[in-house]
Amino acid sequence: MKKPLVKIEDVYKDYQLPKKYLFQKAPVFRALHGINLELHQGTSFGIVGESGCGKSTLARIVMALDEPTSGTVFFDGQDLFNMPAAELKHLRRNFQMVFQDPYGSLNPRKNVMGIVAEPLDTLKEKLSYAQKKEYVAQILSEVGLNATDTDKFPHEFSGGQRQRIAIARALITRPSLIVADESVSALDVSVQAQVLNLMMDLQEKYNLTYMFISHDLSVVEYVTDQVAVIYMGQIVEQGTTKALFQRPLHPYTQTLLRAVPDVNPLNKKLKNMPVIPLFEKTLESCSFLDRCNKATRICVNNAPELLENEGQLVACFNAE
């Protein structure tokens, strides 16, 4: 078995909520609940789930922007949260992020040269301005922009072009991992297709690894090799994209897939019926209990573990 590029080991993340009373112990919100994942070089890993399920928290932890409460992340064998800050800074060239909002994620007062060249400053070797300019021009033409665009400002570009600038900024240090957090959801469909194609081309060219976070299931199915479905901070199902989309085993995955409206007006497919919870949810219950249509008595007092089921990992007692 090849060594994974990224290994996420038993990551928990708690956030402290504001206190209601002065001398109260601050309530805790558990955003991630024991996440284990392995990302391999050259593949795309999709993370799906509804808003608030912890997708973006996971992205921030993989990017070492947030520290997990317990557990850790290994990048290329190195523990991200147990190394000197200076070393981590240099390691950061190997993993970069593309954000969701192409309007908010580019500094409006910097020109394209300033934006795209900024990550180069973290490199150990110091580059001259001429060298930087050459790098930027080269990367811009790779993402389909003009090499002469370097003096323009973000407001002179459309949404799709801005996202290309964001991709150029992520690529300039030649990273091996790119975390794309909802990177195409703000774009129009025709432009979204252009950007997705660009990302897939770049992956083939540079053997990039993507961690692709999206709420859009069809996009995830299109670009990824492996998927994990997250519900309330826990992975409920994980497997190859093909298997998971063809034969979803967890009731939550099935619900999500059924909810996507079909583009064929003739296809009146099976719909999700409103679920009347049969059991009262307790602290020990399965987190999906109150929305599940397959819940049985065992789900009330035990939380299912992520176990192998016909090649996929599923956290459900009644998976089928």
Place this chain on the structure above:
Amino acid sequence: MTLLQVQDLCVTLNTAHGPQEVISHINFSMDAGEKLGSVGESGCGKSITALALMSLLPLDSQTKGKIILEGQDILKLNSRKICSIRGNRIGMIFQEPMTALNPVKQIGAQVSESIYLHLKLTRKQTLERVTELMDKVGLPVSRFGLNLYPHQLSGGQRQRVMIAMAIACNPDILIADEPTTALDVTVQEQILDLIRELADSSGMALIMISHDLGVIAQTTQNVMVMYTGNIVEMGSTMDVFQNMSHPYTYGLFSAIPHVGSSALPGRKRLSSIPGQVPELHLRPRGCNFADRCSRASKMCKAKEPMATRVSDQHQVWCYHPLSCEDKK
């Protein structure tokens, strides 16, 4: 019976580049109880059309043409008469429930506002009506009360409040402008079901605006595809989706990844439409899509295409519409 007729509607807005025509010569009509979809990318005039119907365009904009609601041209009415139509005969659900609701007013007060204004009910009757509405949209007063503020509700619940406000006066037409864009798929499904149910049970006509072809396919009977302020293809949803004739419609359809794509062998690329939607002041002469179209000829760049009939209920504005063989 024709309920709404839009004739030759043109809207000109004042922009940084001077007055620009955002919508040019739009014609369509709607029957009572009909479900009409409007689909296209951002900046193609979907929302402006809806705002024109609601007479909510900026004051310095110019509107030409006719919007006839049951024999009455609402563009000719004075502002007081328009007020009695807006929210009363035509209701609207806005895109972002976060910003469309007033953050410092309780939801009960927001829902009752239009009832109070249009129906002239007593306090008690208004309360009864609000209670009935909240039950209808799935926020029963017994559980949620009327004293909540928008920030205490989730996105889906806020959208339900928006729907209650829009249908408060039993409007003839309900306009839903991207009602589910900000929501998760599972919540989107519930909201779409709710809108469909309400429209079916009360005989309201529905105008569903969305960029999501799936949403349009599942909720509408007729559809118009818009591009840069023009309708480029219009017809029954069945006909248009089964037999797309305009290169833009087909391009849009091919650009979206479909669920089930992983079953197909090999790694594939999405087909995309080259370029992007031109900005207002840079719209070309002739067919607006010509610059991005692979089938464009000299004629397309010189003169705007006229409507061509594909079938009884299906028109396309293109000189070179796609035939079945082209799509293989």
